[in-house]
């Protein structure tokens with residue numbers, strides 16, 4: 029599927045497509061790929077980013093929380109909400125390579141890189157704030173987490189194909205997500 033074929037409105041396609049075509053977005057994906065060339069466990073590649081975006085959006089729709097999200101931030105509507113959810117998914121692990129290089133927290137690194145990237149691709153300060161905060165929250169649950177942070181965290185786990193993974197016996201994720209792995213999104 030090419031970047032221009034996301035179902036939905038023009039605005040979604042335009043801004044999400046700008047992220048996908050951004051030179052530094054491509055560069056960060058490449059950095060993740062080079063650091064993970066021999067990784068046995070799940071990789072932090074474009075397919076993972078897209079899977080998380082899609083699953084987060086589906087979960088919000090199914091729970092009826094997309095409208096809650098729209099009202100919470102006075103967004104213009106469902107299209108704007110979807111665009112923000114997709115931006116969060118597509119960017120949430122963009123700084124994973126920094127964790128390999130500097131042992132830094134990749135959620136914080138990804139949030140920082142996402143802020144720069146979203147500023148270049150036409151998102152508003154409010155939208156950037158919503159996305160970067162959710163990315164910063166995606167690794168663990170927190171009493172003060174935002175709605176999008178909660179869904180990003182859930183999608184990160186539910187999108188992993190644990191049941192077909194040859195490395196699952198050694199993976200701490202599989203033990204955590206065993207009961208959830210039967211869902212398919």
Ligand SMILES: [Fe+2]
Nearest residue numbers: 120121134166
């Ligand atoms: Fe992550």
Ligand SMILES: [Fe+2]
Nearest residue numbers: 080120121184
């Ligand atoms: Fe992830």
